[in-house]
Amino acid sequence: MQQRVRAIAAIGSRDAVSPAYARAATYVTGQLESVGWRVRAQRFEVPAGTSWGVRVPGGTSTNLIADPPGFDSTEPHVVIGAHLDTVPQAPGAEDNASGVATVVELARMLREQPAATPVRLVLFGAEEARVPAGTRYAFGSRHYVTTLTDAERRATRGMLALDRVGVAGRTVPVCSGGRGTASLARDVRAASPASVTNRCTNRASDHVSFEAAGIPAARLGSVPFDGYHSAGDVPSVVSDSQMRRTGAVAWAWLRSL
Structure with a gap:
């Protein structure tokens, strides 16, 4: 997984409407298609704003929606996602190439051993806030949820x-958003040994869009680190073993369904 983190981070900062984001999306699409997933781009508009003190333009971004062959979105399934964009200051190795790399690894594993409940993978654009107060964020996941049929x-x-899952920690954070049911976070923790995870509340990732729509949701990751939203968010801060431990928590939950 470290190789994928390095490849994505090498593209540089990936604001959601930038050419760099488009290059990252092309790379991830190739990674998913190479292990048998069907990928389509879902386009949506993103407003101009300020991202951690830097003005960013408006424009079109994309979510990457990946399905296994035969997938039917109107039949019971779960979604595993990670955001692909970054703030303008950061190459985003931890935030969030680590989450994307782990999702791609889960994609490979799921093609070899499909879960009993079908899985859709989504790489979201424009998760990062575009105003100083952070009140306008998760644009890609909100768009995805609002376009779902009943x-x-x-x-x-x-x-x-999966968001910021690579910085080494004593455990894997399993967070609910605090504004809806915490049932999924409880189920994820129950599927792994108690010593592997810790409970938390976090409202700063794409799970909040699903929770707001009444869909059980949770976040894996969020260990603090000094390079957060800065030029210091480089591959050396990412631990392959922490990513694999996070992937194992997600895998245990999928196998429990």
């Missing part, structure tokens, strides 16, 4: 966001 919304039994 049947697709009912069929989405849960969503797990």
